[in-house]
Amino acid sequence: MEVMAKLLSESDTSNKRLEFPTESLWAFSLPAGQNSVEFDAFDMLGQPWRLKISVRNEGKYPKPWISGQWGIYVLQKRLRQGDRVTLTMHDQENGANNYRIIAERKHFGFWYSIDQ
Structure with a gap:
């Protein structure tokens, strides 16, 4: 099931x-108090x-973002x-969730996987 699809901004590729x-926050269970x-x-x-995945501690809106190895992912996939x-x-039989990340680039009007 798709959690999100996003065209990357300059900030997404340069700010780690x-x-x-x-x-799309529905796909993650943030522990109480975290x-x-x-x-x-x-x-x-x-x-x-x-x-x-993180959200702001204060403020009216959560403004979520993804960090961790995101910056390394951006560099490796260029x-x-x-x-x-x-x-x-994807739901697993044991009840856990399995996540996949797919990077694509548009070429002549078609999207192609960057991993291939």
Whole structure:
């Protein structure tokens, strides 16, 4: 199930954090009293990326973002503004969630996986 799909901004690729859509927070259970949770997302090659989703401690809006190994992911995949990142969640038989992260680049009107 798709958690989010986002066209990357300049800030997403240069600030070591990805601005995360508030409407996609449903996919993560933030422990009571905490403003962040870590999770592993596997790319198309099966490599795990340790990511962390955080929200503001104060303020009217949570303004979530993803950090952790996001900056390393951006560098390794050579992501740039305009590329698309999709995060999906899959339920496992044991009740845990499995996350996948897919990076794509548009070329001549078609989206292609950056991992291939």
